Structures are given as structure tokens and as C-alpha cells.
Amino acid sequence: MASIKDVAAEAGVSAATVSRVLNDHPSVSAEARARVMTAVAALGYRPNAVARSLRTDQTHTFGLVISDVMNPYFTELARSVEEEARALGYSVIIGNADERPDLQDHHVRNLLDRRIDGLLVSPTDGGSPLMLDAARGGTPMVFVDRWIPGVDVPVVRADGRGAVRDLVAHLHGLGHRRLAIIAGPAATTTGSERVEAFRAALAEYGIPLPDAYTGQGDFQAESGRRVTEGFLDLAEPPEVVFAADNLMALGALDAIRARGMRVPDDIALAAFDDIPWFVHTDPPITAIAQPTGELGRAAVRALVDRIEGRPPQSVTLPARLVVRRSCGENPASSEPSPVTNRSHS
Amino acid sequence: MASIKDVAAEAGVSAATVSRVLNDHPSVSAEARARVMTAVAALGYRPNAVARSLRTDQTHTFGLVISDVMNPYFTELARSVEEEARALGYSVIIGNADERPDLQDHHVRNLLDRRIDGLLVSPTDGGSPLMLDAARGGTPMVFVDRWIPGVDVPVVRADGRGAVRDLVAHLHGLGHRRLAIIAGPAATTTGSERVEAFRAALAEYGIPLPDAYTGQGDFQAESGRRVTEGFLDLAEPPEVVFAADNLMALGALDAIRARGMRVPDDIALAAFDDIPWFVHTDPPITAIAQPTGELGRAAVRALVDRIEGRPPQSVTLPARLVVRRSCGENPASSEPSPVTNRSHS
């Protein structure tokens, strides 16, 4: 592979001049520029990004560590992140933590070793020493979707409280009174926040959320199945199961089907995180939709601001309820008035 | 960030010795080793992968360029690729081409600039000059799923012919005689091969595949919708629509629903590429399942063989039919005898 010296030799100039042409530095004569360009084309030369990074201490790359690539929510997030990054001249390296703290650490370490310019993280847990050190140690960092409390890092996320309140109103309106939730891991903010929002919304109707109706999941389908089976085994099973993410909702659906029960006739089902497939399930599933693309883009902008020395901003965007048929027939409308509360921090 | 010199100073040895300890070179005294280890721990030193790569001309990284991250088939592929790569000591950088040749080129160029050790590609088209040059120019490369004919690069893929024959037998058994297919882009091997396999299987029953029953899609949901609408507008619409990938099947389902028709009563639907969600659609969709995880792992092994100087091998694994309810009720069994033909090249 041709190096800058080969180009210099071919063009009859020094490597410094070639470098100047490539980085269009002003003081290069038109003639030298032309000869360098010709040599570059003739040799098919491409600058070695590794060498360049070593010298400039910039990789024009950042890492995105997500909790689960197989979850459509995160793949959509990853896609929008890559798009925005590309538009701003950055590349993205994705690390999939599979909801495992050890894997998350593996990727963070790997990315740090590669001297990425910044890190976008949707943490799987409360923060390993490694991640906390990185955050404190000055690595530009932004949390997306989930975050770690007590760390001074900008957060880009959706606020689901309004949508959860709308969901509970919807369920209450359909006559449901025994509502259960499949929570995410308590170590994640989204794991606990969603339960709290649900509990608060229920409280407005004077409905309690007993322990028996809060199952502990891990954001994976299998846990949704397991928790739901527990619910169905209760002397008084819930009338509604609300899953804190889409995969657990799928698991719940499986468990319900396995008992020969039907949604929504025998039991209602709703989920946090809307995905295209929910339109096609049997029945279509009522869900809370996050503005995923917006979140990804905002997160990238915040990170790039931080990297390039501008003050980064935390962003909170509202989620909204998308009513379908999985909680019972609502003859009125299939898409309710969107939530309009808007917040920021 | 501490460098190797800082460690050397802290340990009271030279940088060369530190390097030897880190790469556990045999000739280092136990005492020096101990002091270096202590210094490394004290400073929290991590070797700079950029500098190391520049010197050794190896990045222990390879690129994976896939055609569409939002397609669950590819995200599963990506996941298994990353897993196997990690097990073998490599990292993976994913590039999403979104079925766009220009984006594919962008990623290939970017990965080449980073001096990745090898490239795993599922090409979106027949091969740009850039990719052909890379292949011929000695970049270790392996094609997964799709490939480019006439290029001397190992291919790891599934052979769907047996499964397509099983599918046609299944459909014929249910009494269907007018069968249509939504093809993928002709520039991709999977786009054309699947049509050919379908046509060949139909021929065994003396059933033709007229032009009117072969729609041109692009592996995206929207094209599935559009083509299906065309089918439904025909004077004599098909009894079965077979989509060459899962997203187009979803589009087809949408189009069918939009007309108020029902699957499988009014029209049957089948898809290439099985995904977890097909169990939950209404109705569950009959599909041809690829051994996705196996493909990903085999592809990585082939690439790493190539990188490390061993002769890489092309691999072809059989796909199999998974019967569900979208083509009509089959009272016999829900999972037919698996296909057993096995091939290689």
C-alpha cells in the first residue's frame, strides 16, 4: 500500500507538501498541488488513518455501546446514530453488551484502547469502575436512553411519564382495574423509572401496584415469559400485563398463548417501546413509542459538541402512546391525541 | 493518558522492557516483570492500540458490511459474527449499507483507510470498482449470504433450493396452483437465485412462473407492499405470494390487509428468512429459515483463516422450511421433516 513518501517521490516534492495538499493548507503553489493530485490518483493513494490518528490524537470515531443489538429499538437507535455521525464527519463503532455488564466493560475497554474521540452509552448496569473512571477521566461521553445517576454526563432520553399516564387512562377507560408490570433490571434507569411512572399513574386512579403484580424481568423475551407465567399462576391474575420493553412483551405473549388464553379477551397486553412489528402481531400491540431517531441524532449532536469543545446539552423528548388492539377494543379512534408535554434538563 | 515511557520511568526500566513484558516475550527477568506489572497497575496504563497497529501493521479488527441493519436477519448475523470474532481475539466494525451501493462504498473505503485486517461483505450490488480492486488487491475478504460472481473470494451462504422445493411441495399439497414471487434486486445473488429456485421447483409440478407473477422488489418492506398491490390488481391474482425476504413479506401483509383480505383464507403468504417475530404475526408466517448463527461463525472462521495465512474455505449450509399457518391449515404437523441435503464447495 502506497504511503505519503511514495506520493512525494512520484510528485517530486517532500512529504510535507503532500500532507499540506491533502489537508488543504493555504500555502501550497497551484503547480505543486496539481502534481500531488496527479501522483495521488496515479498511485491510488489513501492516507493511513492509523498513522494520522497517532499523530493528531484524533480518530474521528466514537463508540456506541448498546445493551442489545437484537432489540429493534436499539438497532433503530444505532442506525440513526450512524447516520447523524456520518453527516458530521464521524464514524461509529458499535459494541453490543447483550445486557451483560462484563461484555459492556469489554467493549468500553476496547473502544478506549482504540482512542475513540467519544463514547455514547446506554448502560446495562449502574456503572462499573471502568466506566465511571472514563466518565470522570475526561473521556467525552453521553448517555442515551438509560443513564447512570450521580455521574456528570449529559443524558439524551425520552420521558415516558405522560405516555404511561395516557396508557393507564386508556386501560382504566376499558374497565381494567388489576394491572401488572414486568419491570426491567433495577440497575437500569429505564428499569426502575417505568415502574415508578406506572405506579404514579395508577395512584391517580386510586389503584395500588402490589408486589405480586410487579415482576422482575431483564429486558429479554425469556424473562417476560417467566414473569407472565407467575402472574397467571396467581389466585387472582392481573387483567393487564404491561411489559417495560418490547422483547418482554413478546415473551408475555408467548406465555399467554401457551395457556390457550387470548389477547385481549382473556388478558390485555401493552409494551414500552414501539416497533414496526407490533402492527403485525396477533393482535396488534398497544405500545409507548419513543422518538428513537430523534434521540439518536440528538445524542450524536451532544457528543460532537462535547468533543469539539462546545457545551453539550442534555435532551429529554416526550414518548407517546400508540393504541392498538391488545388491551381491548376502543371503538373511538386508533391513534389518540398525542402527548404534548415537552421537557428538557 | 499514560504512555509506555511513563511506565518505563515508573518501573525504572526501558520502554523496550515494558513492551516485552506486555507481549510476554520470554527473556525478561522475573524481577523486571514484577516491577513493570506494578507500574502498569499504578498508572492504570493501557497500550495505545493506534500506535501498536501502526507499528505492527495489524489492527486485529475486521469490517462487516451488511446491506441493512434494520433487517433482523442481518442483525442476527452481525451478532454471531461479533461473538465468534471476539472469541478469536478480533473486533468487528459494522458498516450498514442500507441497500445503497454508494453507502456500501463509503464503508468499504472507510474500513480500508483504517487498515482493518479483513472484510466480511454481504454485497448490495454486483460490485463497485472499489470493492473489486480490494478483493483483487489482496485485502482478505469473505462474502456472506450474498456474493459477487467471478471474484475469487470465499463465500459462506445458505442453499435454499431444497427448502424452496419443500415449500412448493407444501403449497401444492394445499391445492395452490397460481404462485407469485416478490424478487430481490437482480444485482444481488440472493435476489436472482431465489427466483430461480422457485421457478425450478414449480417446474417439477409443471407450473409456470409467468412474468406477471414475478415482481421486482428491493428487499425493503415498501417494495413488498407495492409489488403485492400489483399482484392483487391482476385480473387473475395469485393464490400465494412468496417474498424473497422477511421485510418484503411484511409489506405484502400490509397490502393484503389494506384490501381487507385475510391470510391465508384469501391469499397465502410465505417468506424467505425466518425471524422470531414471524411466530407472533397474524397469522404466523411460513418461512424458510437460514442457519444464521452458523453462517456468521463460519464466515468469521473463513476470514480469520485467510488473515492468518491458512487456506480459507467456502461453506454452504442448507436452509430449511418452517411451516406455520400463513399458507393454509395443515392438520398434519407444524414442523415438517427437516431438509437433509447438505452441500459444500
Add this chain to the structure above:
DNA sequence: CACGTCGATGTAATCGATTCCAAGCAATCG
């Protein structure tokens, strides 16, 4: 005409590792 200015270019240092080579030293051998 001497001197300062400015634009274009080359030389060399540098980034953080790895690795060849030579040297120091102790142990072993003839």
C-alpha cells in the same frame, strides 16, 4: 542598494508502540 516581508518548500521532531542489534554480565567450559 540593503533590508524586511511574504509565500512556498524542505528538514526534522514527534506521536506510542515494537523489534533488531549490541552490550553487559554471569555462568560454564576447555
Add this chain to the structure above:
DNA sequence: CGATTGCTTGGAATCGATTACATCGACGTG
């Protein structure tokens, strides 16, 4: 006892870029 061997170790070159600094000519000005 001198020479050889073998183990450790450090010095210095190197990978491919970028960039501070020096140089060199041409030009304008007092």
C-alpha cells in the same frame, strides 16, 4: 584463567502521518 555461551537489557530505528521551524527567493520600500 581466558573464552564462549546465554540471558537480560537498553539504544535506536521504524511504522506513516502532521507540523514547528528554518530556508530560500522574489519583491517592495526607504
